[in-house]
Amino acid sequence: xxxxxxxxxxxxxxxxxxxxxxxxxxxxxxxxxxxxxxxxxxxxxxxxxxxxxxxxxxxxxxxxxxxxxxxxxxxxxxxxxxxxxxxxxxxxxxxxxxxxxxxxxxxxxxxxxxxxxxxxxxxxxxxxxxxxxxxxxxxxxxxxxxxxxxxxxxxxxxxxxxxxxxxxxxxxxxxxxxxxxxxxxxxxxxxxxxxxxxxxxxxxxxxxxxxxxxxxxxxxxxxxxxxxxxxxxxxxxxxxxxxxxxxxxxxxxxxxxxxxxxxxxxxxxxxxxxxxxxxxxxxxxxxxxxxxxxxxxxxxxxxxxxxxxxxxxxxxxxxxxxxxxxxxxxxxxxxxxxxxxxxxxxxxxxxxxxxxxxxxxxxxxxxxxxxxxxxxxxxxxxxxxxxxxxxxxxxx
Numbered sequence: 001x002x003x004x005x006x007x008x009x010x011x012x013x014x015x016x017x018x019x020x021x022x023x024x025x026x027x028x029x030x031x032x033x034x035x036x037x038x039x040x041x042x043x044x045x046x047x048x049x050x051x052x053x054x055x056x057x058x059x060x061x062x063x064x065x066x067x068x069x070x071x072x073x074x075x076x077x078x079x080x081x082x083x084x085x086x087x088x089x090x091x092x093x094x095x096x097x098x099x100x101x102x103x104x105x106x107x108x109x110x111x112x113x114x115x116x117x118x119x120x121x122x123x124x125x126x127x128x129x130x131x132x133x134x135x136x137x138x139x140x141x142x143x144x145x146x147x148x149x150x151x152x153x154x155x156x157x158x159x160x161x162x163x164x165x166x167x168x169x170x171x172x173x174x175x176x177x178x179x180x181x182x183x184x185x186x187x188x189x190x191x192x193x194x195x196x197x198x199x200x201x202x203x204x205x206x207x208x209x210x211x212x213x214x215x216x217x218x219x220x221x222x223x224x225x226x227x228x229x230x231x232x233x234x235x236x237x238x239x240x241x242x243x244x245x246x247x248x249x250x251x252x253x254x255x256x257x258x259x260x261x262x263x264x265x266x267x268x269x270x271x272x273x274x275x276x277x278x279x280x281x282x283x284x285x286x287x288x289x290x291x292x293x294x295x296x297x298x299x300x301x302x303x304x305x306x307x308x309x310x311x312x313x314x315x316x317x318x319x320x321x322x323x324x325x326x327x328x329x330x331x332x333x334x335x336x337x338x339x340x341x342x343x344x345x346x347x348x349x350x351x352x353x354x355x356x357x358x359x360x361x362x363x364x365x366x367x368x369x370x371x372x373x374x375x376x377x378x379x380x381x382x383x384x385x386x387x388x389x390x391x392x393x394x395x396x
Contacts, residue, residue: 033079052099090120098171098262101272131180171266277306314355322360337377364388
């Protein structure tokens with residue numbers, strides 16, 4: 001091992017594919033466990049890694065552990081004394097870092113409940129009591145929004161900096177919301193996971209692996225409003241379209257990519273180690289004034305391949321390890337079908353739809369050589385051409 005790799009933070013920042021070029025994982029685990037339990041500086045740097053701060057967001061210690069979905073949480077449990085372990089868990093839960101995956105934060109919250117919040121009870125209560133819920137676009141406001149007859153029109157910030165600012169503000173707001181949801185459950189001021197009442201909720205519950213998360217946490221409120229430029233609010237649906245349409249987010253550089261990843265982790269609560277590829281994305285378009293909340297769940301290690309887009313009017317559930325196409329092949333996964341009665345004008349089908357949920361079960365693969373439109377509704381009550389890919393009715 002070279003002098004550089006003996007440096008603590010260098011070892012900790014290595015990506016999974018790089019670690020084996022430097023040392024074996026078992027030796028690295030032993031070194032980290034020994035240092036975080038006895039060295040104050042090492043403990044502080046480890047805390048930064050557990051908040052997914054740069055340059056540790058893609059560290060190998062966030063890979064799967066032997067008993068936990070995240071090795072970093074497993075190392076903390078094994079190597080830290082009770083006081084430091086509790087402090088680390090509380091720090092993860094209460095952190096305002098927009099980079100922390102929601103499932104990671106929830107797993108830490110579950111462990112904190114087991115060991116007891118202790119002296120952090122007051123901080124949890126503050127996170128709950130100080131939270132100010134985001135507003136929602138009213139029907140009156142929607143009616144007043146300009147339209148070109150097909151879609152409603154909204155103001156997009158003119159500059160790259162302005163567009164990044166609105167994404168960053170949304171990420172911060174949703175991070176506070178996530179802290180609030182989990183802190184309430186630790187304090188017993190809200191129920192933990194609800195019992196699944198549908199096939200869609202069951203898929204989420206069995207995949208996420210913690211009772212600190214409810215399937216409803218992934219029911220995306222597309223009408224939720226966030227601060228835009230010049231005092232004009234933007235809905236979550238509009239923010240997703242900004243990300244999908246503006247060039248700096250299609251092939252992001254070293255500055256923009258982390259901001260984009262944090263946005264997906266905060267706003268859509270995508271799971272740890274999941275990937276939304278270059279030029280890929282998720283979007284939701286209103287049909288008339290209809291913006292019904294829909295599920296978007298993307299579990300750990302699930303991948304949206306390059307160039308693949310999901311229209312989430314109906315919803316999508318991607319369990320852990322699923323892989324959906326890519327390679328810049330144009331693919332649209334459509335989660336609703338437009339309906340038109342005989343004799344009606346073509347544009348009428350914009351307002352009448354049949355939605356459903358696209359589901360990719362754990363490990364399912366939507367092949368990279370697929371191309372074009374996948375009309376999910378066409379596969380209600382029938383098999384799709386791809387194993388583990390299926391359509392779920394909204395009311396099942």
